[in-house]
Amino acid sequence: MYYGRGGYYGKRGRWLTGLAAVFLGIIFFSGWLLVHNFKHFGNLFQVISLVRSQYLYETESTLLVDGAIKGIVDALGDPYSVYLEPKTYTQLQDQIRGTFGGLGILVGIKDDFLTVARTYSGTPAHKAGIITGDIITRIGDRDAKGIDLDTAVQLMRGPVGTKVNLTLLRPGEKEPFTVPLTREEISVPTVEGKLLPDNLGYIVISQFSEKTPDELQKLLGDLKKQGLKGILLDLRDNPGGELQSVVKVSGNFIPRGPAVYIEYRGGRTEMLPAGGNNLELPLVVLVNGGSASAAEILAGAIKDTGSGTLVGQKTFGKGVVQTVFELDNGAGVKLTTARYLTPGKHDINKKGIVPDVTVSRGEKPGTPDEQFNRGLEVLKSKVGGKAA
Numbered sequence: 001m002y003y004g005r006g007g008y009y010g011k012r013g014r015w016l017t018g019l020a021a022v023f024l025g026i027i028f029f030s031g032w033l034l035v036h037n038f039k040h041f042g043n044l045f046q047v048i049s050l051v052r053s054q055y056l057y058e059t060e061s062t063l064l065v066d067g068a069i070k071g072i073v074d075a076l077g078d079p080y081s082v083y084l085e086p087k088t089y090t091q092l093q094d095q096i097r098g099t100f101g102g103l104g105i106l107v108g109i110k111d112d113f114l115t116v117a118r119t120y121s122g123t124p125a126h127k128a129g130i131i132t133g134d135i136i137t138r139i140g141d142r143d144a145k146g147i148d149l150d151t152a153v154q155l156m157r158g159p160v161g162t163k164v165n166l167t168l169l170r171p172g173e174k175e176p177f178t179v180p181l182t183r184e185e186i187s188v189p190t191v192e193g194k195l196l197p198d199n200l201g202y203i204v205i206s207q208f209s210e211k212t213p214d215e216l217q218k219l220l221g222d223l224k225k226q227g228l229k230g231i232l233l234d235l236r237d238n239p240g241g242e243l244q245s246v247v248k249v250s251g252n253f254i255p256r257g258p259a260v261y262i263e264y265r266g267g268r269t270e271m272l273p274a275g276g277n278n279l280e281l282p283l284v285v286l287v288n289g290g291s292a293s294a295a296e297i298l299a300g301a302i303k304d305t306g307s308g309t310l311v312g313q314k315t316f317g318k319g320v321v322q323t324v325f326e327l328d329n330g331a332g333v334k335l336t337t338a339r340y341l342t343p344g345k346h347d348i349n350k351k352g353i354v355p356d357v358t359v360s361r362g363e364k365p366g367t368p369d370e371q372f373n374r375g376l377e378v379l380k381s382k383v384g385g386k387a388a
Contacts, residue, residue, distance in 0.1 A: 048064055066083075079148060081322070081335045082150050088332075101160050101185050101186060106120075106188075106237070106239070107149065107152060107239075116130055117238075124182055135168060136166055138178075189206075189215060193223065196376070198383070199228060200379055207239060212248075216249055217252075229383050230283070233283060233285045237288065238291050238294075239293065241293070246295075251275045253298070254305045256274060259273060261345065262339075263340070264337065265337070283302065283308030284308060284379040285308050285375075286311055286371055288313045296316065296352070300346065303342070314352040314355065314358075317353075319351075357375075359371045
């Protein structure tokens with residue numbers, strides 16, 4: 001509510017006036033709907049009435065309302081706009097914070113299939129032998145083809161100690177296999193890294209959560225103490241995450257100035273600046289078709305500002321921003337509310353970012369990581385070392 005406790009009691013007249021205005025607005029909007037969409041609006045109430053009076057089984061009104069809300073959002077035809085039931089909404093908040101109960105899998109959508117982007121060491125998925133690239137065909141009894149990420153995450157998460165079966169298809173194999181898993185409390189590190197020979201840092205950012213900027217600062221501090229001379233930043237299969245997180249992270253890799261432009265409905269544009277301490281070190285960034293959303297914001301900013309060299313394959317091409325709105329019953333709705341543009345004002349939605357150096361990645365487990373090798377070669381040339 002707009003007013004706090006003092007406003008409610010101390011400015012009662014203004015509050016009542018505002019409340020009356022809200023009701024008038026609702027009445028006006030409802031009247032507009034009735035005038036312009038009379039038949040469709042009437043059909044909605046007629047169907048609800050028919051279900052309540054004629055349907056064989058008694059149905060809760062809340063179920064019908066939830067279904068109507070979900071239908072409104074689904075009618076947009078936008079894969080990124082989703083109605084989040086209370087349980088799903090809570091899980092999404094946990095994911096943004098970086099701590100949740102689940103299986104230890106980071107997933108993305110690839111060619112309409114739910115695909116494992118990575119598993120985290122020590123988690124149920126890792127211990128069960130699930131690997132990057134595995135296609136999840138079923139979650140329990142639910143067919144996973146065409147499933148949206150929020151629903152998939154909801155099905156895989158649950159109370160600690162409960163079980164769920166995942167059916168997977170491994171690339172190169174013909175028959176799927178089923179893995180029984182027991183959910184555990186998961187605290188996912190979003191930043192990992194180490195110092196390679198020649199004082200070159202290898203940093204992996206797997207997603208952008210509220211914890212990511214602090215995790216990155218800690219790792220960079222450790223690497224700098226060891227004599228860091230250049231960075232190989234791995235954004236492959238990073239599905240994105242929280243917008244403010246990637247803006248904060250960008251300050252480590254690009255000069256002060258625009259990190260991203262956010263363009264809202266009606267043409268209003270907002271510039272989000274990069275700040276902080278630009279490392280000004282030789283930088284190579286690994287990207288692929290699984291690098292999406294916030295990962296593309298960072299990759300695009302690095303490319304447009306000339307702060308580093310992108311190596312790998314064209315990125316996913318998700319250049320739109322979602323806002324999560326909390327509803328009164330503990331549910332939420334995630335809507336596409338803006339598009340983002342790179343510092344050079346490039347719209348990459350459904351286009352992706354083409355790397356400076358295109359390199360394919362070996363698809364089969366155990367094959368050399370050609371993207372990593374080529375990225376390291378480019379980085380060594382930047383710092384004056386010998387080519388790998």
